[in-house]
Amino acid sequence: MTMIGGRPLCYRVRKSRRARKLHLSVSKREGVLVTLPQRVGYAAVPALLAEHADWLDAKADEFDVRMGPRVRQYGRGSEILVFGVPRRMEVRALPAGRSRPRFELAGEALTVALPPDQVLDPRPALERYLRRLAREDLPGRVTRWAGRAGLQPARVIIGERTTRWGSCSARGTISLCYRLVMAPPEVIDAVVAHEVCHLAHLDHSERFYHLLDRLCPWHRESRRWLNEHHEELIL
Ligand SMILES: [Zn+2]
Numbered sequence: 001m002t003m004i005g006g007r008p009l010c011y012r013v014r015k016s017r018r019a020r021k022l023h024l025s026v027s028k029r030e031g032v033l034v035t036l037p038q039r040v041g042y043a044a045v046p047a048l049l050a051e052h053a054d055w056l057d058a059k060a061d062e063f064d065v066r067m068g069p070r071v072r073q074y075g076r077g078s079e080i081l082v083f084g085v086p087r088r089m090e091v092r093a094l095p096a097g098r099s100r101p102r103f104e105l106a107g108e109a110l111t112v113a114l115p116p117d118q119v120l121d122p123r124p125a126l127e128r129y130l131r132r133l134a135r136e137d138l139p140g141r142v143t144r145w146a147g148r149a150g151l152q153p154a155r156v157i158i159g160e161r162t163t164r165w166g167s168c169s170a171r172g173t174i175s176l177c178y179r180l181v182m183a184p185p186e187v188i189d190a191v192v193a194h195e196v197c198h199l200a201h202l203d204h205s206e207r208f209y210h211l212l213d214r215l216c217p218w219h220r221e222s223r224r225w226l227n228e229h230h231e232e233l234i235l
Helices: 042-051 053-062 123-149 178-182 185-198 206-215 219-233
Strands: 002-004 007-009 011-016 023-027 031-037 079-082 085-093 102-106 109-114 155-159 166-168 173-177
Touching: 002 042, 002 053, 007 053, 011 042, 023 053, 031 042, 031 053, 042 053, 079 123, 079 178, 079 219, 109 123, 123 155, 123 173, 123 178, 123 185, 123 206, 166 185, 173 178, 173 185, 178 185, 178 219, 185 206, 185 219
Parallel strands: 011 031, 085 109, 155 173
Antiparallel strands: 002 007, 023 031, 079 085, 102 109, 166 173
16 A cells, blocks of 8 residues: 555555566556566565556546455345346355355346355356356357358357457457356347458458448447446456
């Protein structure tokens, strides 16, 4: 913790092998984060914070992370989006002797039964559940949209920790973020259609958008939806 503008500010420091210089970031998910290259010592941190005090002060308030990242709490009655619909979560402990988490999606309720030691933090189990949904749902969607465009992906990967919703490689591999299954189906479709169009054009050229406009006329609204709701799609 440090003091900025007379008020406390919590921050975390992370060493990174890949970082080449000191880096400051502020986000809802990670709060105030200082990234240091391996060779730089922790002693460099206070000066960096002081140098960017005004910016940090404003950003920490903007994201409301002065006291650390905003961690979502999951438990009885909290809500989670699945296919764009807020589902009320009902978390229960599995009976003794059972250890396999169970998830049941019925209308606007998601019933989660977990081993007792996971009930307090259902997040890892939720993540596994969403990944499973993504593996069941997304590859078929890619096949459908590729078929409409007369294109063929080489492979579909459900992303591990991608910071983007989707990507497409020059070899024709489409990667999608598993958290997409939290978005409404038409938004998922727009992301899939976008990546499918990259099978024909690897850039964001006019030809690319011409194809995407034809294939999925609502892709701009979907992009807007994602920008406005991305916080709700974080676990
Ligand atoms: Zn793109």
